[in-house]
Amino acid sequence: MGRPPCCDKDGVKKGPWTPEEDITLVSYIQQHGPGNWRAIPPNTGLRRCSKSCRLRWTNYLRPGIKRGNFTDQEEKLIVHLQSLLGNRWAAIATYLPERTDNDIKNYWNTYLKKKLRKLETGGPDSPIGSVKSVRRSISKGQWERCLQTDVDMAKRALSQALSMEKESKASPIDRGLSSRPSSTYASSTENISRLLAGWMSGTSSKPGVAHACSASVRADTASSQGSASSSNCIMSPEPLESLLGLHDSTPEGSEAQAPLSLLESWLLDEDAGQKQENFLDMATDYM
DNA sequence: AAACCACCCAACCGCCCTTAC
């Protein structure tokens, strides 16, 4: 069936976003929150289609996005999840809250796919093979139920982890804004200011903010990974780590924490097949 | 120095799903 594209109208701008457009979009979302994308162009004067606004926000301006190199853990997680879920990047991205589905998709298409192809031709005991063989051994219905449970658990634990994270890490300014639900949008301002800094400091040959920023981020992450103060990452990488159970600071009363850690350890475990049974047991317990 | 090439990634496109009416 399909629908006519929403962006066919004359006067709709395409191509890279300018800092001014970013600021306009972010300030609107700060006031009204994300959603109702259709209302954004008429209310802000942006000559962009609603989809473009949504994508710009979710893939670039949204707070909490981590850019730059993927860690080994993230890489393993992506590989495992891709073998489990296929190219459902949005689902995979729920496990990597700091990464966008677009980022993961790009990373997969440009790097991981090739790497895995090499691995597959190079050796028989790649993680992909083990997971796939396990997957074949259980029924489709079982598998889908597991996935659903799996995603639900991840979401619960993630929201808990993130809320704990925000409370403990909120700057005085952020805390001041925390009375409203959209407090995290404050960090979008940081995004924008960094964007602008990258834009301004970049050479005039830089065609757009996107590349100016990503280039600076890449340079930054390469030179000072783990440096919290100078990082271009809007949020620290800790939510992922806490999600993965890498921190001791387990939130008390976090009912989903234990099963999630098991899940993640399973996902990150090279020997994924052996833990499949545990996971299935655990999943059914939580249904 | 310039031409070429491969890679990266932001953004677009088209389809599907959900929801409102």
Next chain:
DNA sequence: TGTAAGGGCGGTTGGGTGGTT
């Protein structure tokens, strides 16, 4: 119940960048 609209998602594209020849 049917239809239209909005939003979400995955695939793809195209311009910029960096490395190589």
